[in-house]
Amino acid sequence: MEFLHPAILWGLLVLIIPIIIHLFYFRRFKKVYFTNVKFLQEIKQETSSRNRLKNLLILLSRLLAIAALILGFAQPFIPSGEKIEKGTKAISVFVDNSFSMRALSKDIPLFDKAKQKAKEIIEAYSNEDQFQVLSHDFKVKEQRLLTKEDAIAAVDNLEIGSSIKTLDRIYDRQLQALNNAADINSLYILSDFQKSICEFESKIDSLYKLSFVPFQSVQENNVSIDSVWLATPVPIPNQNNQLIIKTFNHSDQKVENVRLSIVQNDKTKPLGQIDIPARSAHIDTANISILKTGWQNFKLSISDHPIKFDNEYLLSFEIPEKINVLSLNQSGENRYLKSVFKGLAYFNLENASANKFQYSDLKNFDLIILNELVSMSSGLIQELSRYVVNGGNLIMFPSKSANKDNYNELLNALAADNIREMRNEQKTVSKINTKDFVFSNVYLKNNRNLKLPVTQSNFEITSYSNRGRQDLLNYRDGSAFLVKYKKGDGYFYLCSSPLNQNENDLTLNAEVFVPMLFKMAITQGEASVGSYTIGVNRLSTIPKLSTSNETTYKITGPKEFIPKQTSLDDKVIIDVGDEIEEPGIYNLELEENKLKQMAYNFDRKESDLSYYNTADLKSKFGELDIAFFENAQDANFTQLIGEKENGTALWKWCLIFALIFLAIETLLIRFWK
Secondary structure, eight states, X not given: OEESSGGGGGXXXXXXXXXXXXXXXXXXXXXXXXXXXXXXXXHHHHHHHHHHHHHHHHHHHHHHHHHHHHHHHXXXXXXXXXXXXXXXXXXXXXXXXXXXXXXXXXXXEHHHHHHHHHHHHHHTSOTTSEEEEEOTTOOGGGGSOBOHHHHHHHHHTOOXXXXXXXXXXXXXXXHHHHTTOSSEEEEEEEEOOBGGGOOOOSOOOTTEEEEEEEOOOOOOOOEEEEEEEESSSSOOTTSEEEEEEEEEEOXXXXXXXXXXXXXXXXXXXXXXXXXXXXXXXXXXXXEXXXXXXXXXXXXXXXXXXXXXXXXXEEEEEEEOSOEEXXXXXXXXXXXXXXXXXXXXXXXXXXXXXXXXXXXXXXXXXXXXXXXXXXXXXHHHHXXXXXXXXXXXXXXXXXXXXXXXXXXXXXXXXXXXXXXXXXXXXXXXXEEEOTTSTTTTTTSOTTOTTOOOOEESOEEEEOOOTTSOOEEEEXXXXXXXXXXXXXXXXXXXXXXXXXXXXXXXXXXXXXXXHHXXXXXXXXXXXXXXXXXXXXXTOXXXXXXXXXXXXXXXXXXXXXXXXXXXXXXETTEEEEEOTTOOOSOEEEEEEETTEEEEEEEEEOOGGGGSOOBOXXXXXXXXXXXXXXXXXXXXXXXXXXXXXXXXXXXXEOHHHHHHHHHHHHHHHHHHHHHOO
């Protein structure tokens, strides 16, 4: 047996006081007159013996009662086998409030059980200790240390949310809050330990005691809409466009007759029923007809119970009125370019002289064609580089008499390869990259009759390994004819040969030239994003429309708020932070003008209902210094942690014995006459 406060045992010295009082207390006798003193000596001896025994028993009862009280205040305990640490304590309790905690165990949601156990953990500690109550929300107020009463209230106020954090992020957050706030620091993680969040690469700090408290539910079957996207980056009005819908069966059994439907601009249309094999994805397509330009909203839905948060998927994208193409020329327009875009009503081609064009208007075009410029001004080079970084598409057809140093200045600004000497020799293109977006889904497989360009002259293009080049068309000798680079949010394309038909018959090969220009023009970067994930996609980029520093953007929709905004060159970065918590269509507005629509969906990480039980956790994290609580749902944590932290407490027994000895004293005084 040990004592939590052994110094109080010095109080046992007060036991000498009743002993002294007993020894020096002399009763005063009253005179009684007897006529017959025959038996006086016998009566005197008998009374004195009985009184002495009674007084000794009363003294013993008082001594034992006082001793029991002193021992109780010293808080004796029987050690649990672990070293009992003494000092101030700080405790962090993480309660998993993700969607998966809605699952039932014995008809009670796991979240309710976790909250109850969190309160039991807090109750196991004293009122002098400090507490952190943490959830997946990672709110600022959760980084404050609370009193015992406030911590219990904070647990009661927790609610299910859409945020998801991995174990290592949770652990790091707990360390930040405690930060050696006390002599003894204890961390508890109460969760169902879904496999999707069990990433733990942090190093365990030996100064912090980490404990996992797993909760297990009845295994549920779940089907989710994993993702939805357009078959083409930019759908065309008044034509059939396709949505690709990916659903996933997260259970170990095949599911049948899952109803799939689509809501297009508030009009619902059933898409039929699908069967999905166990642990498999199902890809389906839906034909959508777009009759007008502007923003288009879609909601895909499936019928699945009991997990519902991933049964819907929202999508929003804009159909521009026209795809604007600019051809910057120096020696005149290219009639083949004009003919190509004249036949495509959805496209608008503008020809301009490179020496007279207003550079500030470059941002208004989806594709810019540099048509055989001999040289470029430094201002044009700077603006073209900025245009690509901000999401534009640029293709360069060099002039046969091009100033190579001037060209390479632009190529270096775009982190592209350089051009070298012109080669005046006939070469034939023999390889086309149909895996890249520009030529993907354009040709039938094994189309051997496809005619590829022939050139009479071409520039040699370097092949630096760090430029991230993608070859789209190659000559027979393996050298590049057309290459592609990703720069910022946009794309840059470089052709090794001039565009005029005397040097290059690309314009005469309509089956290559037309789809190439078409798909280059509709390629989009960040602007093409049709959906965002709550808690993941916090940043969005838009062109800067005002030079004023007082310009205020606003988010409207299911929730209205003013986001953080950062101006960067010609762009504005919008940061929604943790403000968006519910799925829906949100509008980004500036002075009541809608600039952009954003469809936000719940994160699909929680759709896979695979968990680690206690045995799995021990196997996965057994090498780490982590304690594991078994049968967490049925255990009394107040008693369990109390015994673990302080051993088996005996102070209650001391108080009980003190009361018993006081009762014995009272009985002796009252009934022993």
